[in-house]
Amino acid sequence: MKGTLTAERRRKLVLSIVLAVICIIYVLPIFMVVLNSFKLNTYVKTDTFAFPNEESFAGWANYIKGMTFGNYPFWKSAFYSLFITVVSSALILLCTSMAAWYIARVDSKLCRAIYYLCVFSMVVPFQMVMFTLSKTADQVKIPYFNFADMAFDKVALNTPWTIPIVYLGFGAGLAIFMFVGFVKSIPLEIEEAASIDGCGPLRTYFSVVFPMLRPTMISVGILEIMWVWNDYLLPYLVLDSTKYFTIPIHIQYLKGSYGTVDLGATMALIFLSILPVIIFYLCCQKYIIKGVAAGAVKG
């Protein structure tokens, strides 16, 4: 009996070591980015895997250069990325959860039609609608109050301030699907009690339903954040590309000028764009894994 126990223990030890080695290989690509971001341009391609030495070490120069690299300031791309991600996700969470509650509780024919349309939209690849969507986004104008002229103005959906509406439209499917599934599992009695106590639908939603949706909110929120932050094609086609960049557009733009591009500076930018994602991941790892897995199983 003791013999089998040590054999078991040895087996586990070997397994641990093998996994540890794979782990190191796994983080190597990220490590290579960090390494090369401190190298001078010409050494990135010839000595990719070497540590920077006296000749090839560039210090912070790549990071400083990267900030204004490609005739577009990097901080601007980062700001637009952040803004679009935060506003789109918040908009999607608020609007689709309200709609999902309405769909699940009213359950009329129209509601069912909208629900099935949403489910249908989940299987439609973006290439199917990309051309018409980008044209529609240019044409649709929404009114807003311009404080500079103190008058109503119109703005198309091709700016970072309005693109969240496009995201809400194209991303509604999965969110509604997940929220409706969850709302149906909530017992009706709680809402009834609120209603009997004199709450109107709006109050019932915000003070009773909304807090109960928390777990699904986190899952959907994580999925939407990951999607919008990393999305390249939608903002590239919809946004006015002479004025607005996001981080993926910025990086692809640099790659487009391959040959003349400063690889060291690009690696510095890539590292800067990965870093917040990794920090975000390490902070809310538990929720992220759960959220992404929930989206996979359902979608």
Place this chain on the structure above:
Amino acid sequence: MKRKKGSAPGSRALIRRPLRRWFPLFMGPVVCAFIIGFVYPFCKGVYLSFCKFKTTSDAEFIGLGNYVKALQDASFMHSFWYTALFALVSLVFINVLAFAVAYALTQGIKGSSLFRTVFFMPNLIGGIVLGYVWSMIFDGILTRYNTSILLETKYGFWGLVILMCWQQIGYMMIIYIAGLQAVPDDMLEAAKIDGASRWQTLWRVTIPNVMPSITICTFLTLTNSFKLFDQNLALTGGQPFLIQPDGSAIKTTEMLALNIYNTFYGQNVNARGTAQAKAVIFFLLVAAIGLIQLRATRKKEVQQ
């Protein structure tokens, strides 16, 4: 959308009746955005696939001509077979490796949560960035042999397979871990008592029990491969090009989504109708995979 008829009909009306009038507030924003962001572009896209057009306003109905052109397009057919081959190869690699890792991580070894964290991480990095990172690494290796990932189709193919494995193994691993943890312990114990070897237990007890996870992961990797765009664009962008006798070029590492994109936004604006027809074919393909998946997972649910 089946509803439980548990509570009294009167009590449901308590919520439903006052809520009905609030349609503009609760549904309005989503419905408007959904029409702008999905319904209208989709319908217009289907219509335009039967038209000759350069922009959305000068469309002229021509029937099925675009579809004929799309199916006769050698580059489209090439990208279809290339995508199918890629989907098949990456499906096998990703699933086998992800299952192996998940199996190893559920053996109760030390540090498994750390390993899990590391393996999942590449998932969160965007496709464009991933493509760029890996093109640096592959070129770093290949320059030593005086070549580049952009020069040979097979490098582009296997490069993309490696990239996708790196990105997706962690994701599939999470699903497999959930499946493996749900395998009843008493079944494993019974197999042990009956004298089954570790290998027999894996094949006869564990794998049949995680079949639902295997189905999900198979379809996920399949649809992910078919819809792949960012990584393909950033890693090789379709290079190397093969010049045809008639002067047109086949981009040998171009996948379906990228082929559609290039047809839309390439130099030949007259090909936009063809591009839209390709997009509809592409949609039908992806939707078909989705439908088969839905049926397969439903069946499994009934069995349990």
